[in-house]
Amino acid sequence: MPSFSTLVSLTFAALLFSCSQEAQQVESAAAPPKDSWALADGSEFPAGRPLARAEDGVELPDGTLIVADQRYGLAKIDTNGNVEPFGNFDAVDYAHNPPEREGGPNGVHFSADKTDILTADVFSGQIYKTSVEKGTTEIIYSHDFGVNTAIEDSTGAIWFTQSTQNITEERLFEAIARPIPDGVLYRLPPVTGESMLVKPEAVLEGLNFANGFYLDESKNRFYLSETLGHRVLAFDLDIAEGTIANQSTLSAIPSPDNMQLNHDGRLWVASPLSNQIFSIDVETGESFVVFDAQTDSGANAVLEGLRRSELGEGIVDLLVPETIGDMPGLLTGMIIGESPESFYVANLGEALIKVSVKQP
Numbered sequence: 001m002p003s004f005s006t007l008v009s010l011t012f013a014a015l016l017f018s019c020s021q022e023a024q025q026v027e028s029a030a031a032p033p034k035d036s037w038a039l040a041d042g043s044e045f046p047a048g049r050p051l052a053r054a055e056d057g058v059e060l061p062d063g064t065l066i067v068a069d070q071r072y073g074l075a076k077i078d079t080n081g082n083v084e085p086f087g088n089f090d091a092v093d094y095a096h097n098p099p100e101r102e103g104g105p106n107g108v109h110f111s112a113d114k115t116d117i118l119t120a121d122v123f124s125g126q127i128y129k130t131s132v133e134k135g136t137t138e139i140i141y142s143h144d145f146g147v148n149t150a151i152e153d154s155t156g157a158i159w160f161t162q163s164t165q166n167i168t169e170e171r172l173f174e175a176i177a178r179p180i181p182d183g184v185l186y187r188l189p190p191v192t193g194e195s196m197l198v199k200p201e202a203v204l205e206g207l208n209f210a211n212g213f214y215l216d217e218s219k220n221r222f223y224l225s226e227t228l229g230h231r232v233l234a235f236d237l238d239i240a241e242g243t244i245a246n247q248s249t250l251s252a253i254p255s256p257d258n259m260q261l262n263h264d265g266r267l268w269v270a271s272p273l274s275n276q277i278f279s280i281d282v283e284t285g286e287s288f289v290v291f292d293a294q295t296d297s298g299a300n301a302v303l304e305g306l307r308r309s310e311l312g313e314g315i316v317d318l319l320v321p322e323t324i325g326d327m328p329g330l331l332t333g334m335i336i337g338e339s340p341e342s343f344y345v346a347n348l349g350e351a352l353i354k355v356s357v358k359q360p
Contacts, residue, residue, distance in 0.1 A: 053329070073103070094137075115132055117130045124142075125145055140158070145165045227257060
């Protein structure tokens with residue numbers, strides 16, 4: 001549970017988030033205006049809402065998007081908005097046919113050399129590896145519980161988060177309804193010689209819904225979202241040893257989810273409860289809202305979520321249509337490609353939000 005001082009900071013932050021647009025535009029010598037965008041600045045992509053649970057994704061150099069899709073495993077979206085299955089997940093027996101079988105492609109990330117894509121299944125516990133060039137998929141690890149996010153580092157090790165001990169969607173949402181400290185960060189050692197990825201190492205345990213994370217190997221830093229802890233954690237990272245140390249709270253924000261480092265070196269973190277994306281200074285922890293789709297009901301939901309956090313309660317019943325507003329689905333992340341000219345807002349709905357960034 002967050003400390004009292006953390007809750008005070010969170011409450012103060014939430015009040016700031018619900019301020020009027022005019023107040024947000026007030027300039028200050030100590031805090032110059034920062035670039036930010038609202039839902040009205042973006043547009044749904046592709047048109048017609050042809051996706052299914054587009055929780056996360058990556059952008060190829062030519063602008064093609066590869067995103068999570070509950071029907072296919074992964075879907076490819078070309079620059080004209082045409083959608084087709086990607087990765088031939090049928091060959092590895094992927095299926096989403098509830099209630100008999102649930103598929104939940106979730107975190108989607110490039111391999112270290114960007115030749116493959118890793119997809120974590122938050123229901124089945126599978127970690128899939130898909131060749132970008134060949135469009136073929138293999139299962140590289142099957143976890144006992146759902147896997148939220150999986151990322152490969154430069155040594156070939158794969159780090160992944162277990163949000164909670166779930167094997168179904170229902171059990172996953174139980175851990176959002178009330179904090180259950182069974183979230184874990186794991187590391188699969190790299191394959192050497194004839195060895196196989198057999199047993200993961202638990203790197204960090206006791207988390208209240210471990211979620212998205214980011215490895216910054218250039219600065220030897222590791223960042224992780226603890227969603228029901230309402231905080232982004234920071235660590236020193238030793239890639240060679242496969243360890244993290246010196247835990248601290250980089251920033252206290254409501255329900256942090258997926259994260260990615262932006263072109264300006266700031267860490268972008270999605271907040272489903274706030275219906276916003278935050279931009280965080282990795283040196284100071286200072287943050288501001290860089291994408292805002294918050295509704296009036298959503299602002300009230302943030303305050304209620306913080307009140308419940310003090311009581312050790314969850315937020316699942318606050319993630320309702322009134323909080324989501326005009327977003328296609330619950331906001332979960334962002335796709336930042338090689339070009340700074342645009343980014344996409346990922347969510348649990350049927351389309352992304354494409355935001356064109358105006359260059360000076």
